[in-house]
Amino acid sequence: MNKETKNSMETQEILxxxxxxxxxxxxxxxxxxxGVAYTAASLAMCYGQDVHKAQVAGLLxxxxxxxxxxxxxxxxxxxxxxxxxxxxxxxxxxxxxxxxFLAREKYGIKDKEILDAITxxxxxxxxxxxxDKIIYIADYIEPGRRQAPGLPEVRRLAFASLDDCLxxxxxxxxxxxxxxxxxxxMSTQQTYDYYKALRCDQKGRESL
Ligand code: DGI
Ligand code: FE
Ligand code: FE
Numbered sequence: 001m002n003k004e005t006k007n008s009m010e011t012q013e014i015l016x017x018x019x020x021x022x023x024x025x026x027x028x029x030x031x032x033x034x035g036v037a038y039t040a041a042s043l044a045m046c047y048g049q050d051v052h053k054a055q056v057a058g059l060l061x062x063x064x065x066x067x068x069x070x071x072x073x074x075x076x077x078x079x080x081x082x083x084x085x086x087x088x089x090x091x092x093x094x095x096x097x098x099x100x101f102l103a104r105e106k107y108g109i110k111d112k113e114i115l116d117a118i119t120x121x122x123x124x125x126x127x128x129x130x131x132d133k134i135i136y137i138a139d140y141i142e143p144g145r146r147q148a149p150g151l152p153e154v155r156r157l158a159f160a161s162l163d164d165c166l167x168x169x170x171x172x173x174x175x176x177x178x179x180x181x182x183x184x185x186m187s188t189q190q191t192y193d194y195y196k197a198l199r200c201d202q203k204g205r206e207s208l
Pocket of ligand 1: 032062065086090093121122123139173177182183184185186188189
């Protein structure tokens with residue numbers, strides 16, 4: 001495929017997905033979705049990653065957000081998607097896995113990196129891929145976000161070091177979940193532990 005054909009197919013894909021999300025999501029959630037797509041694209045530019053894939057993953061990351069918990073649980077049961085303990089107690093967490101399923105089955109996405117980035121956008125996972133990190137961070141810092149503590153600093157960090165930014169978000173999220181006495185998903189804890197250990201390793205090496 002020549003470059004021009006590829007470019008025009010990519011533009012068409014973005015237009016189609018944007019229209020689909022406008023239909024599937026409420027107004028505020030759609031605005032958030034656009035914010036994540038553009039922020040993810042900017043991070044991809046900053047770190048030399050595929051800008052189109054970042055946009056697609058950003059547009060679709062919350063595509064299951066408008067479903068009821070009952071519908072999300074049903075989709076999991078019917079399609080052999082496992083539900084862990086934290087997800088059972090907080091079924092909203094399932095919008096990530098179900099979103100990835102819908103991205104594949106309903107929106108025709110075949111790219112594994114995009115599907116993984118959607119699956120892990122809420123909890124993260126140890127040893128995340130570049131696109132996983134970009135979507136996880138873009139979701140937290142997009143312009144429409146207002147509530148998280150220290151957002152200006154987290155936003156600056158996002159464009160300076162993905163791993164430092166990831167660690168900071170995971171730490172703040174675990175603090176928040178702990179303070180609100182919410183169930184912590186194993187993946188959130190394991191991701192935090194992984195990036196904390198990575199930081200210690202790096203600091204250790206720097207001081208050698
Ligand atoms: O869907 P969004 O609101 O755009 O963002 P998201 O998918 O990252 O979800 C954010 C929420 O998920 C935020 O309130 C923190 C929460 N969260 C992240 N990890 C866990 C969690 N909630 C629980 N109960 N357990 C977790 O491990
Ligand atoms: Fe989400
Ligand atoms: Fe989101």
